[in-house]
Amino acid sequence: MPSPLIRKLENFTKLSDDDKLALDKATRQVRVYPAREDIICEGDCPEAVILLIEGWACRCKTLEDGRRQIMAYFVPGDLCDINVFILRQMDHSISTLTPATIALIPRDTMLDLMAQHPRITQALWWSTLVDEATLRAWVVNLGQRSAYERAAHLLCELFYRLRAVGLTNGKSCILPITQGELGDTLGLTIVHTNRMLQDLRRDSLVELRGRHLTILDLDALQKVAMFSPGYLHLEHEGEALDANQRQQT
Amino acid sequence: MPSPLIRKLENFTKLSDDDKLALDKATRQVRVYPAREDIICEGDCPEAVILLIEGWACRCKTLEDGRRQIMAYFVPGDLCDINVFILRQMDHSISTLTPATIALIPRDTMLDLMAQHPRITQALWWSTLVDEATLRAWVVNLGQRSAYERAAHLLCELFYRLRAVGLTNGKSCILPITQGELGDTLGLTIVHTNRMLQDLRRDSLVELRGRHLTILDLDALQKVAMFSPGYLHLEHEGEALDANQRQQT
DNA sequence: CGCCGTGTTGACTATTCTCAACCCAGGTGG
DNA sequence: CCACCTGGGTTGAGAATAGTCAACACGGCG
Structure with a gap:
C-alpha cells in the first residue's frame, strides 16, 4: 500500500524509488490526535x-465574535502549510475534524x-499551487454562487479530491x-446548509446519510455547481515538466 | 526614487545594492496596457x-453565465503569479483596471x-505567502462578514497595502x-455595494468621492471590519530570517 | 434511563438582489 | 457652442435568499 502522500504527489509526476524511500523515511514519526x-x-x-x-483536518480562522470560517480541508496525503515556516506566526489554526494520524516533518528534514x-x-511546488488554486476556487464559490450551487460545488471538489487519493468507492465516499x-x-x-443538502437530495443529485455520501449524478451535480475540475490539476501534467527538468539539470 | 518592487520587497527584508541592481535590470523592459x-x-x-x-490590475475569474469574481488586486510593485509557470494553464485571467505599465520577467531570468x-x-517567497494569506483573509471576508463589514475590511486592506508602497497621502489615497x-x-x-459605501460615509468612517478615498477614522473602520493587518506581514519580519540565512549558507 | 450532539422542521425576520428609473460629468460629433 | 451619448453613481419598491429562534427527532453512550 503506497502512502497517501506518495499517491498524491504521483498525481503530478512520477517519483523514483529513491524519492519514495526518502519520503517514507521522513514521515515515519507519527502522532495521533x-x-x-x-x-x-x-x-x-x-x-x-x-x-x-489518516483522518480529516482543516485550516480555519475564528473571528473575535466567534464566527468561524473553514478555509481548507485536508485529507490523507495532504501537507498542511508547506511554507508557513517562512512567516513569523500563524494567522489561522489547523485543527482535526476526525481522529487523525499525522507526521511532523521538521523544517530541516524538509x-x-x-x-x-x-x-x-x-x-x-505543484501541491502548493493546487492549494492556492483551490483557495481561489473557494473565493469564487463564496463570492458568486448561490447557497445551493455552493454546496454542490463543495461536494464535487471533495469527491474529486478523495478519488485522487483512493478514498472513494465507486460513486460513494465517507x-x-x-x-x-x-x-x-x-x-x-x-x-440553511441543511436545507440546501436536502434540496440536493430532493433533486436526486446526491445521497447523504450519516457519514456516507453518494454522488448519484456527477455530471448533473457539476453542471449545477458550474464545477470544472481543472483547478485541481489532477491530470499528471508534471510529466512534461519532468522531462524539462532533465534537460535543465 | 526606488522602484515599487524594491520598496515592496524591503517591507520584508533588506536587499543589498547588488540585489537591487539585478532587480532593476530584470524589470527594464516594460509594456503599456x-x-x-x-x-x-x-x-x-x-x-x-x-x-x-504603474496602475492597477486584478486577478479575476468569470463563470460561464457571466458572473465575475475578482480574487486579488495588484498595485504597483506587485508580482502577478510568481509561480503559475509551473502549472500548465491559467485557471483565471489577469486584467488591468486602469491604464497600466508592466514588466514581463521571462521565466529564465526569474x-x-x-x-x-x-x-x-x-x-x-514572502511575497507569495502574503498573497496566500490575503486570499485566506478574503475567504473569511466573503464567508463570514456582512456586506457592510466586508466593504470596510476591503477598504482597510487596500489602504494598508497602498501605504506600504507609498501610494497614500496622509489618510487619503487614490x-x-x-x-x-x-x-x-x-x-x-x-x-448593494453602493448602499454599503454610503453607510460607511454616513457613519463618518470614510469619505469617497470620485476616485479619492479618505479614511476618516482608521481605528473605527478596523473595528467594524474586525480587520487586523497581521496577515499582510508588513513588519519587516524577514530581518531575523535574513540572519538565519547567513548562518545556513 | 437520560443526556448530548447532530439532523430536521416551521414561522418569522433580516439581508441582499432585481428591476427600473434618474442624475450627473465628461467626451463626441454636429 | 450645444445636443447627445455613455459610463458611473444613486434611489425606491418589491421579491428572493438566507438568517434567527425555538422546537423536536433520533441514535449513541455513560
Missing part, C-alpha cells in the same frame, strides 16, 4: 510541516528533502464532517 | 512573470535571479476602481 483538536493554533510559530496520514530530490521539490462544519465552510448557517 | 484589458487570459500558458509597475540572489528568493468592480470583489451587487 483526537477529533476536533488544534494541531497548530493561530499565533503559534510552526517549526515543522504537518503531513496528514529542506534536505527538497535539496536532494528535485522531483519531490517540483511535486511539492464524508466525516457535520453540517455545522459544512456551514462554516460555505458561509451559511447550519439550518 | 490600456484600462480593462486582459494581460493573460484563462487558458493561456504563461511564460513570464508579470510585474505591475530562475537566474532566484539562483543568484538568495535574499531576493526569500523576499519573493482608489481608481468603480463600484461595480468593488461589487465583483465583495460578492455583492453594484446596488
Whole structure:
C-alpha cells in the first residue's frame, strides 16, 4: 500500500524509488490526535510541516465574535502549510475534524528533502499551487454562487479530491464532517446548509446519510455547481515538466 | 526614487545594492496596457512573470453565465503569479483596471535571479505567502462578514497595502476602481455595494468621492471590519530570517 | 434511563438582489 | 457652442435568499 502522500504527489509526476524511500523515511514519526483538536493554533510559530496520514483536518480562522470560517480541508496525503515556516506566526489554526494520524516533518528534514530530490521539490511546488488554486476556487464559490450551487460545488471538489487519493468507492465516499462544519465552510448557517443538502437530495443529485455520501449524478451535480475540475490539476501534467527538468539539470 | 518592487520587497527584508541592481535590470523592459484589458487570459500558458509597475490590475475569474469574481488586486510593485509557470494553464485571467505599465520577467531570468540572489528568493517567497494569506483573509471576508463589514475590511486592506508602497497621502489615497468592480470583489451587487459605501460615509468612517478615498477614522473602520493587518506581514519580519540565512549558507 | 450532539422542521425576520428609473460629468460629433 | 451619448453613481419598491429562534427527532453512550 503506497502512502497517501506518495499517491498524491504521483498525481503530478512520477517519483523514483529513491524519492519514495526518502519520503517514507521522513514521515515515519507519527502522532495521533483526537477529533476536533488544534494541531497548530493561530499565533503559534510552526517549526515543522504537518503531513496528514489518516483522518480529516482543516485550516480555519475564528473571528473575535466567534464566527468561524473553514478555509481548507485536508485529507490523507495532504501537507498542511508547506511554507508557513517562512512567516513569523500563524494567522489561522489547523485543527482535526476526525481522529487523525499525522507526521511532523521538521523544517530541516524538509529542506534536505527538497535539496536532494528535485522531483519531490517540483511535486511539492505543484501541491502548493493546487492549494492556492483551490483557495481561489473557494473565493469564487463564496463570492458568486448561490447557497445551493455552493454546496454542490463543495461536494464535487471533495469527491474529486478523495478519488485522487483512493478514498472513494465507486460513486460513494465517507464524508466525516457535520453540517455545522459544512456551514462554516460555505458561509451559511447550519439550518440553511441543511436545507440546501436536502434540496440536493430532493433533486436526486446526491445521497447523504450519516457519514456516507453518494454522488448519484456527477455530471448533473457539476453542471449545477458550474464545477470544472481543472483547478485541481489532477491530470499528471508534471510529466512534461519532468522531462524539462532533465534537460535543465 | 526606488522602484515599487524594491520598496515592496524591503517591507520584508533588506536587499543589498547588488540585489537591487539585478532587480532593476530584470524589470527594464516594460509594456503599456490600456484600462480593462486582459494581460493573460484563462487558458493561456504563461511564460513570464508579470510585474505591475504603474496602475492597477486584478486577478479575476468569470463563470460561464457571466458572473465575475475578482480574487486579488495588484498595485504597483506587485508580482502577478510568481509561480503559475509551473502549472500548465491559467485557471483565471489577469486584467488591468486602469491604464497600466508592466514588466514581463521571462521565466529564465526569474530562475537566474532566484539562483543568484538568495535574499531576493526569500523576499519573493514572502511575497507569495502574503498573497496566500490575503486570499485566506478574503475567504473569511466573503464567508463570514456582512456586506457592510466586508466593504470596510476591503477598504482597510487596500489602504494598508497602498501605504506600504507609498501610494497614500496622509489618510487619503487614490482608489481608481468603480463600484461595480468593488461589487465583483465583495460578492455583492453594484446596488448593494453602493448602499454599503454610503453607510460607511454616513457613519463618518470614510469619505469617497470620485476616485479619492479618505479614511476618516482608521481605528473605527478596523473595528467594524474586525480587520487586523497581521496577515499582510508588513513588519519587516524577514530581518531575523535574513540572519538565519547567513548562518545556513 | 437520560443526556448530548447532530439532523430536521416551521414561522418569522433580516439581508441582499432585481428591476427600473434618474442624475450627473465628461467626451463626441454636429 | 450645444445636443447627445455613455459610463458611473444613486434611489425606491418589491421579491428572493438566507438568517434567527425555538422546537423536536433520533441514535449513541455513560
